[in-house]
Amino acid sequence: MRKLGELEGVALGIVLKRQPCTAYAVRIELKASPSSHWRASAGAIYPLLSRLEHEGLIQATNDNSDGRGRRHLSITREGKKALKAWIKAIANPDRLSEIFDPLRSRMFFLGALGHQEQIALAESVLEALDLNLENSQQYVRQNPASGDFFEHLGAIGGVMNAESRIKFLREALTQIRRHKT
Amino acid sequence: MRKLGELEGVALGIVLKRQPCTAYAVRIELKASPSSHWRASAGAIYPLLSRLEHEGLIQATNDNSDGRGRRHLSITREGKKALKAWIKAIANPDRLSEIFDPLRSRMFFLGALGHQEQIALAESVLEALDLNLENSQQYVRQNPASGDFFEHLGAIGGVMNAESRIKFLREALTQIRRHKT
DNA sequence: CGATGCATGTAAGCTGTTACATGATTGC
DNA sequence: GCAATCATGTAACAGCTTACATGCATCG
Missing domain, CATH: 1.10.10.10 (Winged helix-like DNA-binding domain superfamily/Winged helix DNA-binding domain)
Incomplete structure (x- = not known):
């Protein structure tokens, strides 16, 4: 098979x-x-x-x-x-480990941008990630624990991933601000 | 262009x-x-x-x-x-949001497996994720903050993602154990 | 002197995308 | 009656994989 x-x-x-x-x-x-x-x-x-x-x-x-x-x-x-x-x-x-995340791919090369550009981009991505998180949370509400259990679990996974990305980018932003070229 | x-x-x-x-x-x-x-x-x-x-x-x-x-x-x-x-x-x-994670894709359909199979799979994946985390941590050590700053940031992102997946799967495993079909 | 690694590429095939084409149904 | 949605598909193309092919360099 x-x-x-x-x-x-x-x-x-x-x-x-x-x-x-x-x-x-x-x-x-x-x-x-x-x-x-x-x-x-x-x-x-x-x-x-x-x-x-x-x-x-x-x-x-x-x-x-x-x-x-x-x-x-x-x-x-x-x-x-x-x-x-x-x-x-x-x-x-x-x-x-066959993961694909276009945000993380780009982090490796963020040095190609100027310091101000790095900060501006990270800030705008952070906003987009907040929307992303809201969407994921909404998806959880649409698939409550009372419905399909695994659909709910998957939805939870989406939220946790969104949170993790935000946490990561916040940390990155802090470090970038400290870095100053 | x-x-x-x-x-x-x-x-x-x-x-x-x-x-x-x-x-x-x-x-x-x-x-x-x-x-x-x-x-x-x-x-x-x-x-x-x-x-x-x-x-x-x-x-x-x-x-x-x-x-x-x-x-x-x-x-x-x-x-x-x-x-x-x-x-x-x-x-x-x-x-x-063009993310790809083969683990999360499969969570949605875990219900196709029997309850014991679900738990056995989650446990073995959890072990694999631990190895995954160790690899990511090693990658951070290979790319310390003293070297290329963004390489280091990207590596940190890998660790955070690995941790997030472990956290997710632990949570999932707990809920699956409680679920009992 | 042979295995491994460095180095460049090609051919066939699979999988996915965009864009197109067609037509029925439903809701306003 | 007209637009949006339901519904099924195809054709051309893009992008990546596997497998193959070639040959030099380096190390033991």
Whole structure:
């Protein structure tokens, strides 16, 4: 059984949670989730789900109740097995450290800016991060502990990450101010 | 002036820091950095740097002091302008939230596992995260405040992120134990 | 004198993006 | 009736990976 890619895992997971649902719904959910790496373009989602269907990880039933030719997706036994394997693969330290954070990438090169520019940028990013935190907190409220437990956990993770980034940038800003070229 | 992609920005930043340096050195540095999204494959780096050279953002001088045909890269005035623009682009909230964390992606779907499996996985990931933290701390020691200031800042960011993930997973584990399906 | 590291690249393939194309349904 | 949303897809392209190919230098 083939290993799933990152977007494949996420998409398959969404199918499991929302089944029976359309490919469109999967796409919207991906877009809606805050701080996502994925743009969830149609050109990615539809071929991806076709692939998963072709491999027997999801199945589709045609819904002819209206003229839109909706196709309702659900996960198969094989699909759930593949999803579980995908989830468990995170225990691999290499997979675990495949993080991507455009803010931290840029910190390494902040020295390319002048001292005033550094401070101005850090301050404006700090504002953006505050908005970011508010969005994450709102997402938690939209997914309370009373609803889907793991959706709630993931949302909490988003808040903690946002807080961590703010803490980091505040610390960085303090040190930059002290630094003076 | 064209906007730089993420890997382009990072590569250009490394050239600025290490110049004059070879493309190979850029690649090694990318690989060495802990928790990197990029595999820094030759097939990515060499065409990328050729592109930047072609566009006048970096320049190369041939070094014939040995038979390896080394090409020493350095950044141009235009290149530094492009790099600064790339760094400042992080103030854009959309760019800022393009985070990717394979651990958090999977938290949303942890419910696909049985309760015991959830706990076992979380525990083994927690161990891997501890190693992760140690690596990040070592990276800080390798890049002390006495050296390149921003390299040090970036390294600190790595540690804070590692700590944040551990804190998150500990919290998650506690809640999962309480949850009992 | 052989293994490892330095150094540069290419070819095929996969995955994702943007932009386009089409059409039905719903709400104002 | 018209706009927004639901819904499915394709085509062209960009970017990165794996795997391959080549050859010099250095160290034991």
